Amino acid sequence: MNDHDRNDRDSLLAAAVALRAEGRREEARQRLLALCAAFPDDAAVAYQTAWAHDVLGLEAEAVPFYERALAGAGLTEEDRRGALLGLGSTYRVLGQYEKAVRTLREGVGQFPGDGALRTFLAMALFNTGAHHEAMRLLLELLASGSTDPSVREYHEAIAHYAQDLHATV
Template sequence: MRELQKALDVKKSGQLDKARDLLKALAENESRNAAVFYHCAVVHDQLGLELDAVPYYKKALELGLDDEKRRSAMLGLGSTYRALGLYEEARSMLAAGIAEYPQAREFLVFLSITLYNLGEHEKSTSILLKQLAETTGDKSIASYKRAILFYADHLNEVW
């Protein structure tokens, strides 16, 4: 679709407002094109218009996206809900992402932020410590991986 590519080229050039206008017009005319709704959601997010991004993310997911865009849209919607203070909706969307993409660590990181917002600090910190221990390339941290993973599940214990 040439119109979508044009909008994406405009977006890539940094003209986000113009790209948003083009994508919104496409969404009105291409009401069954999930990719149009996905890109429209993303550009709204990039412009700091999170509330306006939500219906586009939801419609894109409803219409069906390829696997890569679906993963990104689920994370984007979960993160957007969190940014809007809709923490339970964020938790639900991020948990769905974790269930669907169990190897996608980004969902866990954003879930930890959401849990922090919900006051679940121990669980939030535990998730982040596990992600750090399992993914770090820093040799000094990696040398303590076993201890970090242990303490991630025993944050409030005293010996």
């Protein structure tokens, strides 16, 4: 891609993202679809197109764009995190729980400190019947991140029980 094409792509992408942020979601989606056609190997364009579909409730249509974004190169770290979260969450909404767990585990592996990825993983684990692991993840998040004074008071106990919900001592 030459500099002129890159500048056009950047300005068109920024305009489409701005439309989505302004609530002009369908217009943003249409522009992003056109950008995807013009730049089919562009991971950032694919990610933004996936997101545009997701916010319109078009989850099934978002999946191939998320997959294309994650298969490609050039996503920023934040966009990669967002694409893993978006795809995992979308799989879960579509009832594809095993794919959701795999995708969200990949996300947690790459971004272990991200509470949103761990929360969505817990939900997907719950959907697969892995209730103990789901509860453990949520209790760990609660113990490490709650600002509620009463939860902070029991921080150590919650962290302990997160590791073994069957513990009695």
